[in-house]
Amino acid sequence: MNRAPFWNPVLETLDREKLRHLQLKKFKRIFKWAYDNSRFHRQLYDQARIGPEDIRDFEDIRNVPKVEKSMMRGIQRKDPFPYGDILCVPLEQVTTFRQTSGTTGQPVYQADTWQDWEWWSECWSYILWAQGYRPSDRVFLPFGYNVFVAFWAAHYAAEKLGCEVVPGGVLDTQARILKIQEVNATALMATPTYILGMADTAKQKMNIDPAALGINKITCAGEPGASIPSTKKRMQEAWNARVYDHAGATEIGAWSFECMAQPGGMHVNEAFFLVEIEDPETGDIIEEYGRRGNMVITALDRIAQPCVRFDAKDIIEWDSATCDCGRTFRLIKGGVVGRADDITKVKGVLLAPSAIEDVVRSIDGLGDEYEVVVDKLGDVDRIKIKVEIAPGHEDQAKHIEATLKDRLRLKTNLGYRIEFYDYGRLPKYDVKAKRFKDLRKH
Numbered sequence: 001m002n003r004a005p006f007w008n009p010v011l012e013t014l015d016r017e018k019l020r021h022l023q024l025k026k027f028k029r030i031f032k033w034a035y036d037n038s039r040f041h042r043q044l045y046d047q048a049r050i051g052p053e054d055i056r057d058f059e060d061i062r063n064v065p066k067v068e069k070s071m072m073r074g075i076q077r078k079d080p081f082p083y084g085d086i087l088c089v090p091l092e093q094v095t096t097f098r099q100t101s102g103t104t105g106q107p108v109y110q111a112d113t114w115q116d117w118e119w120w121s122e123c124w125s126y127i128l129w130a131q132g133y134r135p136s137d138r139v140f141l142p143f144g145y146n147v148f149v150a151f152w153a154a155h156y157a158a159e160k161l162g163c164e165v166v167p168g169g170v171l172d173t174q175a176r177i178l179k180i181q182e183v184n185a186t187a188l189m190a191t192p193t194y195i196l197g198m199a200d201t202a203k204q205k206m207n208i209d210p211a212a213l214g215i216n217k218i219t220c221a222g223e224p225g226a227s228i229p230s231t232k233k234r235m236q237e238a239w240n241a242r243v244y245d246h247a248g249a250t251e252i253g254a255w256s257f258e259c260m261a262q263p264g265g266m267h268v269n270e271a272f273f274l275v276e277i278e279d280p281e282t283g284d285i286i287e288e289y290g291r292r293g294n295m296v297i298t299a300l301d302r303i304a305q306p307c308v309r310f311d312a313k314d315i316i317e318w319d320s321a322t323c324d325c326g327r328t329f330r331l332i333k334g335g336v337v338g339r340a341d342d343i344t345k346v347k348g349v350l351l352a353p354s355a356i357e358d359v360v361r362s363i364d365g366l367g368d369e370y371e372v373v374v375d376k377l378g379d380v381d382r383i384k385i386k387v388e389i390a391p392g393h394e395d396q397a398k399h400i401e402a403t404l405k406d407r408l409r410l411k412t413n414l415g416y417r418i419e420f421y422d423y424g425r426l427p428k429y430d431v432k433a434k435r436f437k438d439l440r441k442h
């Protein structure tokens with residue numbers, strides 16, 4: 001079969017009506033599966049007086065109660081241990097244990113069967129093929145191979161595509177860079193923070209130009225950076241490579257990806273996921289373009305621990321554009337534009353941290369690291385940004401400060417205090433960065 005340019009030429013170009021029909025059919029199936037096999041789901045649905053026979057169309061799906069991460073915490077660490085009442089298969093069928101990082105509380109455990117794990121790698125195959133991965137690629141994976149799902153399924157998918165995979169698990173950053181150089185790797189996957197950090201280590205500590213290493217494509221995950229224009233530009237220039245975004249989560253799966261057309265957003269893999277966008281004020285489902293809301297997502301084929309109308313806390317909006325790549329999967333504009341938990345009000349203005357990142361990274365004389373601190377003086381909110389001057393730009397501090405203040409005000413409607421630090425003084429993050437500190441909450 002000639003796949004190019006699609007991994008699955010049938011599903012990725014299916015006309016919208018058929019695609020929606022497929023989603024509805026699959027939703028009914030996974031809803032019934034969860035209802036019949038998960039005591040957790042059955043109790044939730046019985047309380048809402050909704051059962052499998054009540055789902056006839058997409059309107060009916062909107063009446064299905066959402067599941068939040070906090071609800072999962074309450075049922076876990078009980079039999080069948082440690083997954084509890086949500087497990088839909090006998091424990092003997094579980095082949096894969098993963099867990100969430102637990103940054104916002106107790107971790108959530110995630111069970112997968114071998115069928116689920118094959119589904120994971122199939123989802124990732126769509127992503128990698130769409131981003132130009134082919135059997136001739138040698139893919140370097142610099143992540144900790146441990147209990148977090150991270151790029152595990154990407155590893156399996158790259159092998160499934162026929163790529164050669166080089167696992168860079170326990171190596172430190174410098175050893176990883178040397179390994180990339182030694183084996184002539186062509187592709188790389190990591191968080192944006194790590195991609196930028198690796199480039200910086202290569203340049204500053206090893207006198208190696210990452211742009212000369214021969215990496216031609218990079219797949220990002222874990223943070224929105226690859227969809228933030230100025231961060232994407234920094235990564236692409238540092239590595240002389242095309243940088244693509246992807247979004248996924250332990251409890252959901254690998255649900256979206258940027259394609260080679262780089263349309264300024266990501267496709268939702270609608271053959272495997274149903275994405276709904278909910279207005280946070282009214283609870284209405286948003287179908288039109290250009291209105292942001294909370295993502296509610298269903299993994300249509302995952303069986304051990306189903307993900308049915310999961311409230312992912314991701315903020316997204318539909319894009320009106322059809323993509324040049326020819327896929328009929330809808331686009332979300334600008335990727336995941338924020339997390340519901342991160343969007344905060346400062347001086348009465350809604351602020352998404354990704355907007356600040358886009359501005360900071362758009363200024364040439366600034367390093368990659370920065371920090372945002374919000375606090376209160378009396379009753380008044382204050383917001384401060386700590387930035388580093390990049391080597392060789394020290395004499396431009398005044399000009400940089402003025403530019404930064406102007407661009408931030410234009411983009412976010414807020415005034416900021418700027419604090420400069422010498423290069424290398426701000427905390428360096430290895431994998432996922434925590435740059436936004438809201439001291440008002442303590």
Ligand SMILES: [Zn+2]
Pocket residue numbers: 259260261262263267323324325326327
């Ligand atoms: Zn596309």
